[in-house]
Amino acid sequence: MVASLAIPGFELRAALRKRPSLALQPAALAPSDGAEPLIGPVTAAAQQAGLRPGMRMGEALATCPKLVLVEPDPASAELEWEEIIRRLEDSGFAVESTALGTAYFDTRGVERLYGGLEQALKRALAAVGSHWDARVGAATRRFAALAAANVARPGQALVVSDERTEEFLAPLPLRLLGLDERRREELEALGVKRVGQLAGLPGAAVAERLGPDGRSAWSQARGGKRGRIRGRRPPAEVTEELEFPEAVGNELTLRRALATLTEKALTRPERADRFIRKVALSARLVGGASWRRTLTFRDPAGDADRIRLALGPKISEVPAPVMALRLELVEMTEETGRQLELVKPEGAELQSRLQEGLRQVKASTGGGAVATVVEVAPWSRIPEARALFVPRDG
């Protein structure tokens, strides 16, 4: 069976972890900077007050003047989601994550381990934790499993057998299909308001009228593909974070901090000389919000300069002063050796001797004894604002 895990409004729930009292009040996820002013997921109290995700902000505030807009916290949301996926993987499930709050996993491999499908699904819900109000749906087809997860109550596991799939999907609303708003309205204007009604139409006619998106929705309405679940490879765990004594808004300072983080991350023993495929740069912003960007290299990178040059331009996108900057080596290659040069570049020998010397100092005096001085604002009239020292391990 294919199982789907759904945590509705995941990004809002993740943002509310730091302000749990808001969970019981009318609150909604504020739109991100530069995005259309539409509210994101809403709390149950906001739903009772008549608010719906995707409403215009002005309309939402007019409907519920007490509405609290919660700043999105994408870095926390990704970390929380990563934690959930890892707990599922620790329980033996091969997880395919499709979006924050939505994942698929195959139960075949673990049904015997846990004593049946129901037990395996319960185990998955327990691994996620009750505070997320997760739901699980299982079916022989992906879309049916996802629909079941969306229909299930918090903490419920809903199983739809193959023979009942059509019957189960038929009364569900069209919004569960991956159709854009206009296409859905077009269908509703034609009197097609339920998944079953769409499934009953000839596929060719749907494709002709609504194009490839419509055809894909029609296929989903009939249960979707049986598609195999591709469990992800667990990402690497090397992260480096630098906390600033005070909020930093200066791009040059942040670029220097990035250079320091890159150098530190690459010298971590866990990296074991592997090459970097994917990196993520995130920042904790002043006021509690966060910012995050990921980057995948076409050719895996092994030197700090390349990573720094690739991530550097992202720094200018940081929307507010930064309290802490974090670099994650998200994915690394398996291989450790790539013969790219026959002769070591000038200075490499000196660099390795220096590293060895630093390791000796560290071994004799303990951690924190070796630090790098990073000039952050050499032009400042306040001497202690000109440079920072950053403890180093390597």
Next chain:
Amino acid sequence: MVSDTGSASAVRSAGRLNEPRAALVEPQADGTPRLVNRLTVEVIREEWRVLDRWWTEEPVNRRYFDVILESGQQVVVFHDDEDGRWFSQRGA
């Protein structure tokens, strides 16, 4: 300062270089230092003011003195006009 080398994730708290240190200064009537850390000030080489960050909640208002003590040592001290205390500082 937090350094976690035991796990794959490390948080490092950056520290400030040349942080001011509290100094024992006895000033004269005009506000210039007479004794620094119980040593007589022989010469005031230079004096300057730093007024900065006045738009924030932590304004900087300092009167700096570059002095030579009777021991021959050169020290930079400043009077913090915000909280009335004296500090010595390297790198100024």
